[in-house]
Amino acid sequence: MTEAQRARRALSAFYLNRPGTEAQLVFPGGVWHFRSDGHAHWMEASAERALFARIAEFSLDARRRALLIRFSDGSELFARKTWLGPRVRAI
Numbered sequence: 001m002t003e004a005q006r007a008r009r010a011l012s013a014f015y016l017n018r019p020g021t022e023a024q025l026v027f028p029g030g031v032w033h034f035r036s037d038g039h040a041h042w043m044e045a046s047a048e049r050a051l052f053a054r055i056a057e058f059s060l061d062a063r064r065r066a067l068l069i070r071f072s073d074g075s076e077l078f079a080r081k082t083w084l085g086p087r088v089r090a091i
Contacts, residue, residue: 002075003054004090010048014079014086020062025079025088034067036060 013026021037030047036059045052058069066080076091 002090003051003071003073004069004075004077007048007051007069007071007077008088008090010051011088014067014081014088016060016065016067016079016081016086020060020065023060023067023079025067034058034060034069 007025010027011025012028015024015026016022019037021035023034025032025034027047030045032043032045032047032052034043035041043055043058054072056070056072058067060067064080065082066078069077069079071077077088078091079086079088081087
């Protein structure tokens, strides 16, 4: 099982702010918080820290209202807000 699949299975919810500059992945034990705009680029975690430590990079796409996380094993987690609600998939 890839790291992206592990994160997807443990995930409870996905939130993205209206401008698309901040995202949160919610897990039973806490939250992963990502921010990327013209002023800041950071991420922090209060849950699933061992898995969080394996994140190689992330990007927020405000136009597509999406968060892409790349893990050190090459797998990716893609979370997107749609008119049907949030969609998260492991690639």
